[in-house]
Amino acid sequence: MSRLLRVGVIGVGHLGRRHAEIYAGMPGVQLVAVCDRLPERAEALAKALKCEALTDYRRLLGRVDAASLAVPTSLHGELGKTLLSHRVHLLIEKPIAHTLRDADALIRASARTGVTLQVGHVERFNAAIQAASERLTRPRFIEVHRLSPYPFRGTDVSVVLDVMVHDLDLILALVGATITRISAVGISVLSPSEDIANARLEFASGCVANLTASRISDETVRRFRVFQEDCYLSIDSKAQVVELARKAGAAIERVALPVNQRPPLQEELAAFVRAVTIKQPPLVTGQDGRAALALALRIERVLRRPHAPVLRRR
Numbered sequence: 001m002s003r004l005l006r007v008g009v010i011g012v013g014h015l016g017r018r019h020a021e022i023y024a025g026m027p028g029v030q031l032v033a034v035c036d037r038l039p040e041r042a043e044a045l046a047k048a049l050k051c052e053a054l055t056d057y058r059r060l061l062g063r064v065d066a067a068s069l070a071v072p073t074s075l076h077g078e079l080g081k082t083l084l085s086h087r088v089h090l091l092i093e094k095p096i097a098h099t100l101r102d103a104d105a106l107i108r109a110s111a112r113t114g115v116t117l118q119v120g121h122v123e124r125f126n127a128a129i130q131a132a133s134e135r136l137t138r139p140r141f142i143e144v145h146r147l148s149p150y151p152f153r154g155t156d157v158s159v160v161l162d163v164m165v166h167d168l169d170l171i172l173a174l175v176g177a178t179i180t181r182i183s184a185v186g187i188s189v190l191s192p193s194e195d196i197a198n199a200r201l202e203f204a205s206g207c208v209a210n211l212t213a214s215r216i217s218d219e220t221v222r223r224f225r226v227f228q229e230d231c232y233l234s235i236d237s238k239a240q241v242v243e244l245a246r247k248a249g250a251a252i253e254r255v256a257l258p259v260n261q262r263p264p265l266q267e268e269l270a271a272f273v274r275a276v277t278i279k280q281p282p283l284v285t286g287q288d289g290r291a292a293l294a295l296a297l298r299i300e301r302v303l304r305r306p307h308a309p310v311l312r313r314r
Contacts, residue, residue: 002049002266003272004030008064010057010079012036012045014153015093016070022269023068024049029273032064061086066116068269069093077102084109084117089276091269093120095165096289098157103293107286118282119289120257121169125267129170129224131259132233135244139175141227142209147217148237150190155215158193160186160296160303161213164213167224168299169284169292174226177205184303188299189216199299 004029009020012034023031036042046053054060057079060067066089067285069080075095083090084106096119097103110117123129144167150187155162179201196214202207222238231246242257275282 004028004236005066005271005277006030006064007031008033008035008054008057008067010040010060010067010069010083011071014151016035016068017045018265019068019091019269020045020049020051020072022266024051026269026273035060042088044137058082059079061088061133064088066090066272068120068272070120073161074098074156077105080106081109084113084115087113087115087238089116089272091118091272092289094122094169094289095119095157095161095293096286097293100290100294100297103286103290107290110286112183116272116276116282117286118275119284119286119292120268121166121289121292122264122268123166123237123283124173124270124284126237126240126264127259127262127267128235128237128242128288131257132224132226132242133174134232135231135257136174136226137228137230138205139207139226139228142174142207143223143225143227144171144209144211145221145223147214147221149218149220150155150195150216155191155193158186158191158300159195159197159213159215160199160299161293163215164197164199164211164299165292165296167211167213168295169288170224171201171209171211172295173288174292175203175205175207175209177203177207180204182298182302184299186303194300194303197299197303199303201295221270232289 007023009016020034023029031051033054034042034045035054035057039055042053069092080092181202184199186194189195195216200214201209224235226233234243240259240261244255
């Protein structure tokens with residue numbers, strides 16, 4: 001594109017604010033407006049970033065080429081369909097939607113209008129994950145811990161949809177095999193839905209993944225460990241550090257892999273802008289977002305029926 005890409009951000013709470021700040025400093029991009037249901041929040045950010053403040057996202061239609069949607073998940077379907085139907089390229093925060101029906105409607109709207117739909121699974125853009133993925137060939141066992149202090153936001157959905165869905169997306173991309181069995185447990189502590197959950201996934205390839213997600217932890221932990229036949233990889237996606245361990249004669253050799261550390265959200269937004277401007281498919285498509293959502297919903301069904309038979313893929 002020869003002119004600036006005009007963008008808007010809808011929902012400027014904790015995460016949407018970061019989207020707006022990154023866009024405002026991005027070459028080739030013009031941040032037109034920020035939109036939020038709280039006028040004082042939109043106005044304060046707009047003043048800082050020298051753009052317009054809005055409370056009705058529909059006022060962006062016809063004025064922007066692309067937008068980030070960072071509103072509560074339950075609103076993704078309604079707002080996202082409107083934006084896509086008006087040919088606005090859309091980066092929609094994870095999970096893609098609250099229901100598979102809404103996810104499918106978003107994907108259809110994107111296909112019908114020919115605009116980009118990227119889902120905000122930001123860990124795909126984490127330099128540590130990318131460095132480790134180059135060494136992964138056939139995972140046999142995956143252990144994941146994603147723990148955070150209580151956020152006081154995003155609690156309109158369970159910890160599975162709010163937090164664990166990041167790692168579900170990564171595992172689906174990494175393993176690439178059919179899930180044959182799911183078991184899960186979870187409890188609500190401070191929210192109406194589950195605040196801590198554990199899920200075990202078994203794949204047709206023989207791989208097993210064990211995931212723990214919590215939003216009531218005292219500390220932030222982003223640990224992703226992968227065991228395969230020739231090595232073990234420990235990934236700290238928060239610190240962006242990767243360690244590889246493998247057998248070397250009669251000893252275990254441990255090596256720190258080189259990681260070109262950089263902010264994942266900045267990389268994600270740059271990739272979105274690039275996908276829009278050169279008209280290439282995004283790294284995380286609507287179908288990818290749907291697959292992660294479908295798996296998260298299956299896990300929720302299992303953990304809410306702990307004594308039911310294990311859920312098998314049909």
